[in-house]
Amino acid sequence: MTDRLDKILGHKGFGTRKDVRRMVRAGRVLVNGEAANDPGLHCDIDRDEICVDGEILSLEKNIYLMMNKPQNVVCANKDGLHSTVFSLLDDEYQTGFALENLHLIGRLDIDTEGLLIFTTDGKLTHRLISPKSNCPKTYFVRLEKALDENLKKEYEKKLEQGFYIPPEGNEAEFTCLSSKVEFTQKDDEVFLTIVEGKFHQVKRMFAALGNAVIYLKRVSMNGLKLDDSLECGQYRKLTAEEVELLSRDL
Template structure:
């Protein structure tokens, strides 16, 4: 049986820090299976025990999973002195207590890149998805500066499928990329690209190696999980267990 301190559980549920939740114990407002608990260090099992605070039974989730449609001009960081961060867009309940200490991103997006961003407290899932051994596919919608004709389409497809070498950028050296899949659209300057790595500015550098330039970039899926098209830029929502499973 896996148990945890009840003050930690309440902090996890957004009641404040462990120090903040002591008032509920002092006021005898915390019950476990119908019995008043006054000891913040009391251990209980969230899978089996019924916990209530001020008469309200808690529906406790072990981990937090959020999907966001990241907007442009927003950085993937907890704090930034110059720009708005993706964490600034979250409600207070996700910026206090357990969430403040444990909520993190699965992969990042550049400041000018939009699209699918996952927040979670599930460290095991994060490790599994970002591990180089996993080769987790990430799909991007790409708008290019220069249009591509049929000859270039064939060239792009072959070079990307073979694994292209990308140029150095900032402090990053040249690098060889694993094979990538390009999909063409009805527009001659818009494509989808699926990669299985997360190198610095990788998609932009890949098209630069092909002699083109990315002018708009949006991540649309991670593994089998697709971005909810109903999410406007900057908005987010909880993910369902079925969606979490699609991440792999």
């Protein structure tokens, strides 16, 4: 797959197309060891070696980042009241191609922590968030009320069957699809796997069951698990194996 040299360098955060063209015409860019005089030169990022100011670039078609989202930040590019998850990213993701194309695969509420995926891969995003995809997402949930054995059986049965969820504010009522619950050694903590992404869905599901969520953290999406070594607010690039796992057929 080939792309224009100026687009590739913009993707890597070297500034606007105008900035990149100046760099190229100043002789600062080499392609396969030779000066690239044409900003529109088509390069194969899988085969060609691009060097800027003596440094060989690591090239990638798309950006894939995993963040452990903290509480009290919102999943938005800009917000007048709160910090945003995008403000936690380094400068290299605040310019050029990344600034224009980086987006989230699904969102988390301001008080919800956990796995958040940033990418420039629009096709993957569309496939994972499409209502028809049934992409599995697992959450760690701490509940207000502890569950005895009878309640656990009741919850498990209702969650497996799906049940009515009343409206909340401007959000419509719906009947949730079948979901899977895994109980832990603590009677007020569970793991819940759902295949939808309705507004406040996990909180609304437990509210309909007569309980309240007091802590919520997403721990996996489509089999990709949150890296336990990431502190809240930290992020890293996905490995090729993790991208493949995230992209697996649903």
